[in-house]
Structure formats: C-alpha cells, structure tokens
Amino acid sequence: MQWTPLAMVVMGLLLAAWAVAAGWAVLSSLARARAAAGAVRQARRLARMVEESPAQLLIVRSDGRIEGSPRLASWLGFSAMPQFLSELDDGKPDRGLSAEQLAQLTEAVLSAQRTSRSFNLAISPRGSRRSLSLRGGLADPQVAPAGSAQVWVFDASEAETQIARMRAETARSKSDFLALVGLIEAAPIPMWFRSPQGELRLVNSAYVRAVGADNAEAVVNGGLELVERVDGQTPAQVAARAMLEKRPAERIVAATIGGQRRALRVSDLPLGNEGVAGYAIDIEEMEEISRAFRAFREAQRSMLDLFSSGVAQFDARHRLTFANQPFQRLFALGPADLHDAPFERLLDAAREAGRVPEMRDYRAWRKERAEWFAASGAQEEAWPLSDGTHLRVVAQPMPDGGLLMVVEDRTETLRISAMRDTLLRTRTATFDSLFEAVAVFAPDGRLQLWNRLFASAWGLEAEVLDAHPHVDDVMQRIAAQLARPDQAQAVGDGVRAATLERRQTGGRVALADGRVLEYAGVPLPDGNGLLTVLDITDSQKAEEALRERNAALVEADQLKTRFLANMSYEFRTPLTSIGGFAELLEAGLGGDLSESGREYVGAILTSVARLTDQIENVLDLSQSEAGMLPLALEPVDLFALMRDLVQEREAVVTEKHLELDLRGSSLNAGKIEADPRRLGRALAHLLDNALDATPRGGRILVEVGRHRSRQKDGKNGDGKQRARVVISDNGPGMDRAALARAFDGLPIQPTSPDAKGAARRQGLGLPLARQLIEAHGGTLELLSEPGQGTAAIVELD
Template sequence: MELSPTALALLGLLLAAWTATAVWLVVGSLQRTRATRQTKATLRRLSRMIDDSPAIPLLVKADGKIEGPERLAAWLGLDALPDFLSELSDAQNGLSEGDLEQLHEAVRRTQKTAAPFRMMVTPQGSEKSLAVRGQLANAAIASGGAALIWWFDFSESQGELSRLRSETARARNDFAALVGLIEAAPMPMWFRSADMELRLVNSAYVDAVEAKNAAEVVDQQIELVERVDGLDAKQIAKQAQDRDTPIERIVQATVGNQRRTLRVSDLPLGIEGVAGYAIDIEELEEQGRAFRAFRAAQRSMLDQLSVGVAQFDEDRRMTFANQPFQRIFALPTSMQVEPARFERFLDSARDKSRLPEVRDFPEWRAELAQWFQADAPEEDQWTLPDGTHLRIVAQPMPDGGLVMVAEDRSEQLALSATRDTLLRTRTATFDSLFESLGVFAPDGRMQLWNRSFPAIWGLPEEFFDEHPHVDKLLDRISNRLARPGQRKAIGETVRAATLDRKEKGGRVVLSDGRTLEFAGVPLPDGNGLLTVMDVTDSTKAEAALRERAKALEEADAVKTRFLANMSYEFRTPLTSIGGFAELLQSGVAGDLSEQGREYVGAILASVERLSTQIESVLDLTQSEAGLLPIAREDLDVLSFMTHLVRSREEALDAKNITLDLRGDKSAGTVKADRRQLGRALGNLLDNAIAATPESGRILVALTRRKSGVKMVISDNGEGMKPSELARALDGYRLAGSDGKDGKRGLGLPLARQLIEAHGGRLEIQSEKGAGTTATVLLP
C-alpha cells in the first residue's frame, strides 16, 4: 500500500516530534541525574560541615522527640543520643536536673510563642561549658512547631574569659592598690595629660597647696612648683615629654605656709602624659648645712687645741691638719694648699727632722701605712732628734680614712720629775689645814688623811695605818655618835663622792655634845674627799639668828596687818570730814565768808590728798601681801594712754610742758585692770611732770613687742643719783634742789607693785642732770 505524500509528511512530523520528545526526555533525565548527584554531594558536604562545625544542631519536635548528630551525645557524656529531650540526663552523665528542666521549659515556651532563648549548661562530670541557643524551626526543616537548638562548646572561650576576668580583677585590684598607695604617699604626686593639664593629684599635693580637695586642684589647675628661670611646671613637663627623658630639679616651693626645698621629678609616660612627684629635702639640706657648719666648727675647735690632729681620707690624702699638728711636724705651706698623701707627709716630716731616727725608713713607713687597714686604734711613742717626745694615736675611720693625733708629752716627762715634791707638799698641806680631811678610793678604802682627822673622831692614828675600809671606820665611830643611826648618812656621803661623783653633806651630833659638819666632794682622780669640821659654836650662833629672824618676820606681819586695818579705819572719818566740808561749801549751814570758803576748799584739798595717800598705802600693803584684786579686761593701749595724758593737760599747761605721745594702733591691746594700771601709769606721768622743769619735754612711746607691749615715759628733768633712785623706789621722800622735800612718796613703789601684779616689769634709769626714763613691759 502506497502512502500518500500527505500521510508521509504527517508520519515524518510525528516521528520528528517523537524523536524530539525522546531527546528532551533524555536530556531532562540527564539533568535530573546530575542535579541529584550535586544534591547528594551538597548534602554530604553540608553534613560534613555540620559535623566539623563548632555548633551542633538539635531538632526537638512537638512530642519531645529529638533528632541530632551523635557528636552531641559525646559532648553531654552520653553513650548515644536518646530519642526524647527528657532523656538527656541520667544519674551521672548528661545534663543536671536543674539544667534539663530549664531547657525543657525554654523549648516549650519557644514552641508556643516562637520566642528564641539562650542559656548555658555544664554537663555532669565534665568541665565543658556549653552555650545553648534555641529558636522555632523553619517549616522547611520540620513542621508542627518543632524547635531547633544549637549547641556551642565555648570551654576554651570560657577559660580565656575567666582568665581575662581574673586578670582584669587583679589589674583592677592592683590599680586600686596603686591609687591607694599614691593617695597615701607622704609626698605630693600628680599626673598630667598629654596637654600638660593636671588630671590627678594625691592628698599630699592637696595639703601642700592648701586646697579643699583634689577636684578643686584639677579644676583651678593649682600648681605646687612656682615659675623658675622663666619656666613654669607645665613647660618643664613638656620638655620631659618631648625628650622622653625624666627631668629632676631642686626648687624652692611654698608647702602649706612654709618655704621648703623640694626635689621635683617629671617622668614621661609616653603619649599618656607626664607623672611627677616632689620629695621634701628641706631636712636633708638642713642636715647638709648643719654638717658643713659642724665640720667647720670642729676644725675651728681643733685649731684651738694644743694637741696636733690631722685627718686623712680614704685615698690617704691629708684633708685637714690643725695648727699644732702643722707646728709639730713643720708642714710646708704648699702641703696646706695641695693635700699630700700619707707617705709624702712622712717624707716631708723626715726632711725636717720631725720623725724618729730609724734604721730602715721605707720599711717603717710601710708599717705606718698599715694603720689605714687596722681594726683598732694604734698607739706609738716617738722620740724626735731634738728630744721632743710625742704620743701618736692613729684612729682608723669607717670610710677608710685615718685620724692621726700627735700629743707633745715633753712637758709631762718634765713634770713627772717633780711628782714626789708635789706629793710631799700635798701631805704637808693636808696636815696644816684646819679642816679634817680623808680621801677614800672607789672601793671604799681610805687612801689619805691629815692629822686632825683621827683627832676629831677620837681614834688612834695607828688605826688608819692599815688604810681601813669605810665600813670598818663607821663601826669604830658609831659608839661616839649621839644617834648611832647617823653612821648611815656618813657612809652614803662617801659613796656619793666616790661612786656617784656627786657632792653631798650633812651633820652629826657626837655623844659629847659637839656638832660636826661633813661633806663629800668627788676628786678628779676618781677618789672622794670627806671633809669634817667642828661647827658647834657656829650652830649655836645660827640657832640664835634663826630665832631673831623669826621674831622679825612676825613683827613684819603684825606691821602689815596694822597698816591694812588702819588704812580701812582712816577712810570712815576722812569720808565724814570730806562730806561735812562739801555741805559747808554748798551753803547748807549758811553762807560762808570768803575766808571760810578758802578754809573749806583747803580742807577738801587735804581730804582728797589724804584719801589718795591712804589708797596708795592700802594698795601697797595689799600688793605686798598678795591680796590686791585685779579685774582684767581688754584695754586698747593707745586710747588708754591718750586718756591718761589728756587728764593731766592742766598740769602740763601750768608748767608749759610739751608731751610727745608716740604710738599707733599697732600697739594693740593688753589684759589689765583699768583702774590699777591707770594708777600705776598715772603715778609715773605725775612724777615725770613734777620732775620736768618749766617749758620742759616729756616723751611717751608705745611699741608692740613679740612678748607684749613696751611703754616708755621719759623726761628731761634733773634726774637722780643711784642712791636717790633706790630711796625713791623704796618710798622715801627725797630732798629737792631747793632743800624742800620732794613729792616721791609711795608713787614709784606702788607703780612697781601694780605693774608686777599684772605680770609686767618696771625699769627706771636716771642720771643726774640728764633726766629719768621709766620703761613698763606688759605681757
């Protein structure tokens, strides 16, 4: 059967379509196969990445069933990963009950609310630290409200974090300790920022600048160190930072209210800033000055000694030689200018024949050089060719130096020749003395005595030939004492003179009625001298004098009481007389004649003068008895003295006297009784006015002293002789130039008593024809 062309065309088209479809299916199958292989490779790669990742996923379904890699079981210490979340804990491994319960609650909350959570757990029996992060699982991973939990092992991070926290805590503690140390440091310390502004200061700095606190110092930028040579503290600190080198300097600064010497150091701290501190070296400077002054005084003192002294330093160079040393060894002037070594000094002394003659001088000189290394002082005796005998003492010093002392003992050798003569002379002198003498050694044995010593105690001389002990001597004389217990006083006197090196004395009464006075005197040689004297007659005379003195004291007390009582008794009638006279003057008893008024005025003037005299006598007697009342108050010295001067203007004008009051407010105030001090100073002014001639001059000067106030009242009157001044101070009347009695009275004694009652002092200087000056010193 033949096919039509149309059928063939359709058949061709069908075959082409079928072929294309087959080709498309084959190509799609190949692509899917390739995709499947790629997917499997990706899954294996992702699975391997999950296995090697630092985090492990765990899927928790709604029913509590879990899915995850077995590696999580190893982290939790389990043999295998269980099927349910509640099985992640057993008796010894896995999570603890508390962690498991907290995890279960967090998972349930996430499944319900889709809220993520974080927590940290530590498996039982393990040191691992696991971080847990949970979230609601994506629907592509699991459906039905499953939770996806990621587990992270941050044990190393936790250890590192713990270490860092520990180091941070330690650093914080170290910083706090350092800040506390800086704060407690007794020296001012500070820190400047990169711009050289103060950022931190300690308490010592705050106290040094007298600020309230550190904040005030920082806010106001109060500097401790002042500008020196045109540079302030900030500029010096900037130089230290720029050079990256500490700068140390010694400056004067005001610390508190005192000027002190400080050693200031600026320490650069890189880009952070500059730290600084100041050490008070005022005491060190004072010690240095004191040491230099001491060395100068010591050398000046050594120059005054008769013993030659030379000092050598650790290099064996002569640093000092006093005048006697230079004279003994005839040192040349060049050696005084340029210090010479010890060996050169010996050579020079040998050239001047000021050393002993020795056979081998170099060897002998080397032996002397060993003095510098000696452990103890060396002593030697040198006899010079001219017969001079020297005692040489070499004292090695701790610093390696040497002090050489040369003592010329030539005179001592000459004096030793006369020693026997002096001993005989001493014995003869002892025997010729009126006092009884006995010399005791420190061990209590008698060494020397004169002839009257055995006689005064009534003992035979043969007893002292054995040089008896003081205890044996006391045993022999105890039966001759009126009171045998007094022997102890004699023994203590001997002990005080010999052992205690103190003077002591006393008296004893013998059984025969004699009174002996004894005294112990330490002697320069270490012995003690016991002197005994018969004072029977003088004791009787002394007793009589004491009785007379007692009687005089009682009479003086009776006189004082009499004067005090009579002064009070005088006031009553005197007041009555004055009162009646004033009544008469006022006309109560009728008008008076002119002569009667003159008589009444004279009576009132006499009453006033007698009242003043009685008041002076009363105050003087009370002052001498220590009963004068003093009511102290603050007195302005200038205004007080001005008032006293103005109250005497009439007397000054009457004699045309010029009074110059010098002083100002700087005189200050004093604590004094206004009335009593006014009377004392008024008496001095009255005496000056009375002693000053017509048109004379009086000077009153007020000055403030450190210990009080000084007042000077000076006149250009006649003045007084020393004898007249003494009589005036005692209250006697003096005869004036016209033969009449002066008006000294009790003014000066009363003024002195009143001033001394205020704790002050009155000094009066007077010269005949040159005037009188009274100086009052008040505290």
Template sequence: MEVSPTLLALIGLLLAVWTGAAVWLMLRATTRAQAAEAHRKAALRLARMVEEGPAIPLTVRTDGRIEAPDRLARWLGLERVPEYLSELAREDGTGLSDEQIEELSTLVRRTQRTAKPFKLSLRPPGSGKMLAMRGALADPAVSPSGAALIWVFDFTETEDELARLEEEAARARDDFGALVGLIEAAPMPMWFRGADMHLRLVNRAYVEAVGGESADQVVTEQVELVERVGGRTAAEVAQQAADRRQPIERIVSATIKDARRTIRVTDLPLVGEGIAGYAVDIEEMEEQAREFRAFREAQRSMLDQLSIGVAQFDARRRMTFANQPFHRTFSLPPGVVNERTSFEQMLMVARENGRIPEVRDFPAWRGELVEWFQRDDPEEMAWPLPDGTHLRVIAQPLPDGGLVMIAEDRTEQLALSATRDTLLRTRTATFDSLFEALAVFAPDGHLELWNRGFPKAWGLDGEVLDNHPQAEELLEAIAGQLADPKAIAQIGQTIRSATLDRKNREGRIELADGRTLDYAGVPLPDGNGLLTVLDVTASQQAEEALRERNRALEEADAVMTRFLANMSYEFRTPLTTIGGFAEMLESGLAGELSPQAAEYVAAITQSVGKLTEQVENVLDLSQSEAGLMPLRKQRVELLPLLTRIVRKREQAILDGGLTLDLKGNANKVVDADQQQLQRALGQLLDNAINNTPQGGKIVIDVAKQRGLNRIAINDTGRGMSQHELARALEGIRMSADGKGIERRHGLGIPLARQLVEAHGGTLDIQSRRNAGTSAVITLP
C-alpha cells in the first residue's frame, strides 16, 4: 500500500506537534518543579528565619486553637505546644498561670472582635524568662477566619538591662543631687562656664567670696572672682584651657571676703559641656611654706654650728644640704650641694679621699648603703677609717623618700672611754691595794663600790655586799660585830652626812673582837659619799706605848734639867777654887815660889782655863740640845764684835804664821746674845786657825744678802773630806744603846751650829781635802 506524500506530511506534522507539546509540557513541568523547589526552600528559609528570629508567632483561632513553633514551648517551660490557649497553664506549675491565661484570653477576644492590637508583658512561673506579647488581628492570607496573631518576644536581657539602667539612672540622679549639694556646701569657691565662657553656675562659697547677694545675681552680673592677671581675664584663661583641652592651674591673689588671699585656681575643661573651675585658698599653706623655709634656713644655719656632720638627700638621692663638719669629715669639695651630687658620687669622692672604711667589694657595699633610702627604721653603723678615725654614722630615712645622714667623729670619745676604763680598772686596783677599807654610797643610800678590805674590816662575809645592799641593811649586818650595837647609829649618821649633808664626819668604834676602827665620811664630787675605815688597833697600842715613853722622857728631861743645873754648879765651883788658889800661889801669898813651882802653878792656871772653857762648851751644848739655852738679845754691831774676837786670838795667829783679812761694813747690826754669838764665831775662827798651816790665809767677810746678814769665814787649811765633815758636825751624840756618850771630832763646830740656830740663823760649812774650809753664818 502506498502512502501518499500528503499523508506522510500530515503524520510528520502531527508528530512534530506532539513532540513540541511534549517538550513544552516537559519544560513547564520542570519550571513548576523548580518553582516548587524554590518555594519550598524559601518556605524552609522563612521558617528557619522565624525559628531563629527574636520573636515567635502565636496564632489563636476563634475557637481557641493555637499554632506556634516548639520554641515557644521551651520558653514557657513546656514539653510541647498544646492545642488550645487555655492549656498553656499546667497543674505542675509550668507554663502560664491562670491569671495570665485569663488576661491573655481577654485581650485576644477583644482583638478578634475589634481588631484592636494589644501589648502584654508577663513572666511565666515555670520559666525564668520575661516575655513581651504584641497581639493584632491576623491577615486573611494568614488566617481568613479572623484569628489573632501574637508575636512573643523574649526581652529578659532587655528587662534586666532596663532595670540596671533604671537603677543607674536613679543612682545617677541621687549622685547628681549629692554632687550638687556637695558643690553648694563646698568651702571653696566653685563655678561652671558654658561654651561661651560665661558663668552659668556658682556655689555659695563663690557668692560669699565675691560679696554677692545670691548666685543668680552673681551669674546675671558675671561677677568674676579672679581679677585680670597679666592682661588676661579669667574667661580668657578658661578659653585657653578649652582650646588646649587640658586643665590650667595657676596661683594668683584675690580679694575674698574683703581680705587679700593667695588662691590656687584650676580651670578644668569638660568635653562638650564647658569649663568647670574651683579655687583653693592656700594663704595658710603659703604662710606655712614661708615659715618652713625660714625654719629650714634657721635649722641649716644651726646645723652649720654643730660639730657633728649632717647631710640631707632628697628622694632621688641627690644632696640638698651638708654642713661644714660633714664636708670636713668626708673631705668633700665645696660645690657638692650646688651640683646636687648623688649619694653614690658622694661615697666615691669620700673613698678617693680615704674617708670610708676599707671594703673588698666597693660597688656591692655601696649598693647596700643605697638601700637605706627604702627602709623605714634608722640605721646605725660604725666606720673605722684607715687613718685611725672612728665615725658613728646614722642614716635616718625621711617620709618623702629622702635621707638624713649624720656622721659623728667618735675617735676622741673612744680614746676617752678607753682612758676611763683604764682609770676605772686603776681605781679598782688602787682601792683593793689600799690599807684602808673603802666603800662608796649613792645619795639614795645603796652601796655602789667597795674594796676587798671593807668586808674584812667589819668581819663580814663578802657575799653580803654582792647585791649592793642599802645602807640600812648593811648597818644591820655590821651592828652584830660591834662591842656596843647601839653605836651603829654613829656610822649611819656619818654615811648620811657624806651623801646628803655633804659634810665630813669621822669617829672611832670598838668591835666585839677587841679591834678598834677609825672611820670617816667624805663627800665626793659626783654626789656620792665615801666611807673610809682604818684598823687602828696596833697604832692605838703604839700610841699608848708612846704616851708612856713620852711621860718617861718628860721625867728624864726634868732629871736632865736638874742635872745640868747641878753640874753647872758642881763643875764651875771646883774649877774656880783651883784657879783662885793657883792665882794666890802665883801672886806669892803663900811665899815665894821656886822657878819650877812657878812653872807648875802657871801650868795649873792654864789647864784650869782650858778645862773651864770645855766645861762651858759641854754645858752650853747640852743646854742648847735640851732647849734650855738662855739668850739675852740686844743690838750687836758685827764688825766691832769680830774685831774683838780676832784681837783676842792675835797671838795665836802670829804664832801660826797666818794672815787674816777682816772686811765688811761697820754698820751691820743684828739682834743677838753677844756672849753666845761671840762664842760661836770664836769656835769657828779657832777651828780655822788650828787647821790652817803656816803661811795660810783666813778671810772674814761681813755682808748683807737678800735682807739677811752673812758672815763668811774662809781658810786655806787642810780641809776635810765629806766623811770627816759629817763626823765634825755630829760632835757628841748618845751611844746606840742610849746608856753612854760617844765623842766624835770635837765640840766647837756642833756648839757653833747650835748657837747660830738658837739665834734663828743657819750655819753652812763646805770643805774639801787640801782645799780649805768655808763656814757661812746667816743671821736674820
């Protein structure tokens, strides 16, 4: 069967149309599927956005049914969203309360009837969230049956923030009120300027300072507290502070309450507000500063007068002051204070001058000294310097972080202390080595010091004194050692007189063991009293023996006096009788004598004369030594007296072939016993004649020296040695056993000395072997 071309064309056209339609349907279906997918994704996205949004939609239908996401159930503390609005309240306390459900239902019904929106805030009891509900009639596209759409917001954080802000606002209002009250009650003037630099607010102190009537009057008239200074007004200075955005502080003078005062004015810019200002009255501070400066200058002037070195350092360890002794102590140059030398540099300079101790690690040692500035308590150190100087250094930290350094030269004090210790030890050793018992009592009566002999003298145990007892306790212990215990009051009175009355007092007391003690109280310069005790038992016994011997000597002296008186008569009478009979025989009364008998008589006469002279010498010497020599003084001219003495010995001088030279002033006169002085001079002249060989020379010189009469007899004789001269001066002395008389050289020189001394003069004899003898008599 053949198919026509037309049919084929129609079939092809039909197939083409069908294919096109199939393709169009496929394309349309694909487009719708894509659109549906897009709508689905959009719906999911919108649902997710709603889910993640800050608000949750709640739809309430007219029959009470509700629709809401599960997130609302979690906000309400429920497991799931219930079906009806009334079911939002649960018996277990979750969800909303009955009152909240009732209020919400009422608002929803009103909105459904009147389409009036509502707002409601509530806090579910079973949840800690604060919910805000905004309700309105739902759009018909959402719910065409007149349902209510409620948006539920969680504004818990917002509510807390609002509460906090309200609290802060309330606090700010209170603080502002308190600040305003504080500013108003402030004792210092305070003010506020606007952006135009005009006064807007002043406090009561400002009004009183400028003498205004009220704050409004002062602000209205723009009364300034500070006058124009340096060509700038107070407003211009405030503008400058605003331009710089920095506070400006200055010290000016202003009239406050009709008195000129010094004030510190501060202009403080407030960002975006204006300029605040306040003035502090520093007149008293300035006065104190002036007084402090004057005090500091006076203090430093006083410190310059001290012998102790003082230096001050500030908080940055710079030297601000050092007196002259400090400069001398550490050998510092004059400009250290003006140059603000640091503490470390000062130590370095002192080290270079050898005025600090020698240390092994100087930097570490200096670091330790720098720590003085951080300490709270003063530090004291002893610095022995290389030259032997000992310094006492005190570092006193100051409250402001500075330091006061004091250096005292203790070298002399240490030397004095060592000397004092030596003296104390010497005193103790001296006390202990004395025979006397010593004790020192303080003014309050306690025993301070004693030597080893003190307890021994009183018969006490040394342990009794170890605790330095009071005088009363010591006297009680001593009373038991006395023969008469009541006599202890005398010792107490002696101690009291030495310590309190400052008077010397002494006494004697008997002990029970038979000893006798002499005691004396002596006030000491330091206010103490010294009690000295001496055992005089032996001396008292010796004194008694001496008294007995003295009585014996007095009796012997009386016997000797009677003996001398008797001997004077007994010796002279026989000699006078013998001499008288010899003269009678020589004159021929008994008849003519043969030549030999005449020679015998002449010899007898001569011997009688010599014996009479010797007897006179012995008696005179004995009387002189016994103090019984009678003197009958009168005015005697020395030169005529010496002339008569020389004339009487003229023959002996000629026979000895001697030369005699007598010289002196004829007006020399003394008060003396002429006979006794003549005998003394005759004895010395006889000694010179007898000891001068032929051809020798004798010189007698009478002179006046230093108001005294001087008679010198010099010869060129044989002289005497010192031993011989001593024996010649001794003359006759008692034997060693006191029972006889020893004859030494002769009676002439001793008798002459006794006679001269009886006249109140002196006899000085100088002699040398083969060089002659010089006898010098000095008479007043």
C-alpha cells in the first residue's frame, strides 16, 4: 500500500496531536497531584489558623447538636465540648451558661436557622470574668449540613472593657459636644469653623443673622464672609496664615451688620491640623465708650486747664499723669519736673522753689503726705509759704489707688476777707455819716442795717432797732408818727417790692410834726432791700415857690405869643404910614420943600427903612426862637442870590475902597430848597458884618460851591454833597471870649486897637443869621483869630 503525500501529512498531524494530548494529560495529572497536596496543606493551615484564631466557630445543627473546638470549650469552662446546645447549662456554678443566657442563645440560633437572620450577643460564662461576643447566622451548606447555624465566638474580655470605657467616654464626649454645640449655637457672638484651607465648614446662628442669610447651610455653601478684606487679605487667607504659623491671629475690623457699620474684634484660633476656629466680638459700644472716655478726658483736662485752682492727678504708682497750668505755676514746676514724676520728687522740686511750707523734719513731713494715697478720705491742709502766699491743698484718694490733688491760692481770698472787714466798718461809719436815713431789710422782712438818722427820722428807739424787728413791726411804730397813719402800709409795700419783687418804688409821707419825708425802696444785688428816707421839708417849700414862678413864666410865654401875633400889625402899620407920608412930602404933594426940608424927609425915609429892617429882624428872631417861623420854600440859585447881595452893597465897597472877590458859579453851587427872602437876609447879615469889620482898603472873599460834609473835628461825615458859602475878611478878628459871645446878640468891639475905622458888629445880625440858617436845616460856623480876620462858613443841604 502506498501512502500519498496528503495521507502522510494527515498521519503526521494525528501523531502530533496524540503526542500533545499525551503530554497535556501527564502535565494535568502532575498539576492535580500538586493541587491536592496544596489543598491538604491549606486545610491543615486553615485548621491551625482556626485553632489559633481569636474567634472560635460553633456549629449548631438542626437537631441541637453542637460542634466546637477544645479552646471554645475551655472558654465556656468545659474540658470537652458538650454534644447538645442544651447541655451548655448543666447547673454547675463554675462553668457553662446561665439559663437566661442559654435561652437567649437558643432563641437566636432557632431564628437564624429558620429565617437566616444574623444576630449578635454578648455572654459571660459562669464563674469566669471572660466576656464572649457571639455573631451568628445560617451556616453555608459547604461548612455544615443544611439547616445548621454557625456562631463565631470572640473573646472580647479586654475589648469589651475598652469598649465599655470608650462607650462611656463617647457618651460623655457626645454629651459635652452637644452641650458645646448648643453653647456655640446660643452664643450671641458670631462663631465659625474653617478647614485647613480656610473654607467655612460650620457657623452658628449669630453668624447667620449677622450676614443676613437664611440658614447656616446657605452660608457655608455660599462662602458668605462676615468681615471684609484687610490689607488686601481675605478672612480665609488670614485663617490659613494662622494655621500655617500655628498661632492665633487677632485683629479689629469694621463690618456691616444689620445695615450699620460696627467695629469687631476678630480672632482666628488654629485647632491642630483639624482647622481654624474663629469668633467675632462686637466692640462698637466699647469703642464708642473708649472714644467718649478719651473725649471726656481731653475735655476734662482742657476744662481743668481753665481753672484758676491747680489740679494734678497721680496714678497707683504715685506718678504724675496730669497737671494743669495753674498747678505748674503755683509750684514753679518746669517740663523736666512733670514727665512721669513721682509724688515725692514733685514735692522735692516744689521745696527747692520755695513752694512748700518750711518745717524742721522735711523727710517725715514728705512721708506723711505720701500716705495720702492710702487714706480713707479726703485730706485738707493749709500751706503758708515764705513769700506770704497761702495755699489750700485738698488730696482726694481715688478708687484705682491714685490721688487727685487740688491746690487753691487763698492769698487773694484772705486779703479780700481782710478788706471786707475793713469795708464793713467803713460802711457802718459811712451809713452813720449820711444825710439820708438808710435801712437795709432782708428778704424775710427783718431789719439788718440802719444808721442813726433812720431812728431819728421816724422817731424810733435804738433798743427797738437792735432787736432786728420785722418790717410789719417797724411800720406799726412808724404809723404813730404820720399825719395819715394809713400811709405806713405804702412804706411797707415799698420795702416788700424791693426785697421780693426786685423793683424800685418810692413815695412821700407827711409826719404829724409837719415834716415831709421822701422814701424809696431799692433792690440790692445781694437780694436785700434798701429803704432810703430824706427830709424834703425845705425842698418842698422851694418846690412850691418854683411852681408859682413857673406859672408866672407860662403866663409870660403866653403874653409873648400874643405879642408876636400882634407885633407885625402894631409895628408895621405906623411905620408904613410914616413912610407913606414922607414919600408924599418928598414928591411935593404937600407943597414945595426947602433944601433942608428935603434933607429932613430923606432922613425920615432912611430911618423908616432901617427901623423896618430892624423890626423884621426882631420878628424873625423871636418867631424862630418860638418855633413859629414860616418858610416859603422854593428852588433857589445860591450863587445868583449871593451875587445880587454883593451887587446891592457895591456902593459901600467902593466907598471904603474894599477888594471884594466873589468866587463860584451857578453850575458848581447848584440849587437848593429854601426861602429866598429869609435865606438872603441871613447871608446879607453875614456880608454886612464882614463889610463893617473890614477896615478901609481891606479884602473880603466870598466863595460859593459844594463840598462833602465833614464833622467839626475834621473827620469825614456822611459823605453827602452840601452847598457851602464862605465869607471871610482880613479884619481885626476876635479872641476866644469874643467869639464865644458872638451869638449872644450884643455888640462886639474890634479886638485890634490898630483897626481904625472898623465899626462894631451888629448885635442881632449873627443870632438871626444862625436861626434862619438852622431853620433851613443848615449850619453856621465862625472861625476867627485876633489880627487874622474872621470867616463865616455856611453849609446847606
């Protein structure tokens, strides 16, 4: 038979497959053998491990049989494991389980066999301190027959002790934790806990309210911070730095709580590696109190600096903390003596300046003053100094152990007290020397002081006044001396008005002997009332005489008024008739007159004109003084008025060879509201006065213009533009006495004997001119020097 190549390939493949199968079978057998040997070794190791295991296995079959290791039997107190579960309680006190424990175990095992529910029990065998922990359940069929229960028994004696201790500690810790959590939650200040990275993990209710959140979870999830950044660092960064440096971090920051900016003292406390706890204390009120205290202290010290008394404050270390300016001045202390100076050294510096009393044992004296700090109450002393100064020193111990020292300079007070005694004696002597009867009543109505005239004026005995009687008693005794006893009540009312109502009253009373007394009740600054009494009997008689004379003057004034009313008609009518007849004679109606007759008629006309002018002057002056001068006001060109007056006197100027210079213009002088007739008369009198006083060949200056008003002392007035007329001459002038009499209405002689040809000044001219100018609201001023001439200055609105 011949094999084809294909058959040979197939045959080779079969042989190879057989060889591979044979090798695999050999290798598999070897592996199973090794596995069986390993399983045996593993079973032995597991069995040993179970023997040495801290947990021993107890198998309870469905019929109640049990299986367990000898070690488990020894735990239960048996030398060998009983066969049934019920035999674990054999009634002996030194082994097995108690009936209750056995019943509990039996019930748990039956429940596990029926329901496959596991259980945990803890039992203690009889006569043993061992504690066994049982953990049971339905056994795996591979471990025990079906329906069996397996119970792992642990020796938990040591663990149970530790567990009991730990349970107690846990319960206590839990209670403490709950109390701490409740305390933190109930705390009125915001508190929180952060992770090591600075993230919020726990906050209390105060924190939630402070940030305005709904609950703590929203705060933690949202990372809501209570405070803001400080120096560019967030609260988380500050907490992380405190965690890194392992030391607390405390700072004062501002935060907005409830819509208000509050100052908070924030503390971050590292808690090992767990995280950082923090809390914030609202110190806004403390800061306000601190600011208020600082402000109060500064205000107090500023106020103490204003005191006239010296004030110094020392702390509990007896060192100076404050001294006002009067204290430094009273003890002559310099800046070097005030810097944190002890009390004893301060006394030494004052002694060197001579500002403490001289004593024999200075050290003992200083030691006694140092005991002021421990005194129970205020100490007061008087220090007389060598220079005559008297100091009153008050030392008040403070509750903090310090001392408040107040020093008052009583030198002036003692001097004033001595002066007061002198003044009291002087007052008594002055009262007794007065021409008035004087008495002082206290607010309660008692008589305090009086002089001798008071007793004699009212006819009172000195013994009665020495008893300081009440005002009512005094008035009762005074009533007997009065012509009308009921007027005593008015005198008493005057005293009460001065003492109680603090107002001044007065009156008059008539005595029965004919005397008249005037009294006045005057309130005094010290609350007392002064009753002054003056005997006005003589003055009363003089008053009656003056009253009669005044009535006569009133009647004379009425006659003067009637005279002024009738003078115009009574005087002018005859003069008009005389002037009229003289003019008729001059015109030839009565026949031709001789040369001398015509001269007589001319003289009559001149006299009539002059007398008419004098009557006009007298009437105007009288009416002006009586306040009855009528003025017909109209716009008047002042320069034109003055120019006309000068032209009317051109003949006089030419006759005396005078140089009259009229300056001004209507444009500069302007117009004023005036009565042209009476104003012209006033200016004419001044001009005539100058013409009469200027000697032959003299010079007269008349200037009309406007200028700013001024006062007599040369200062600026109200700055108002006023019309001004100046009439000056170079006549003999007047001295001060003559100038003072210029407006009296009497003729004035020239003051210079060399002023030949200078006529007397007219008596009524100047008074009438002043009256007329003042009636126009203007002023007239005369300036004159002997030998220098006279100037009349008129100012008009």
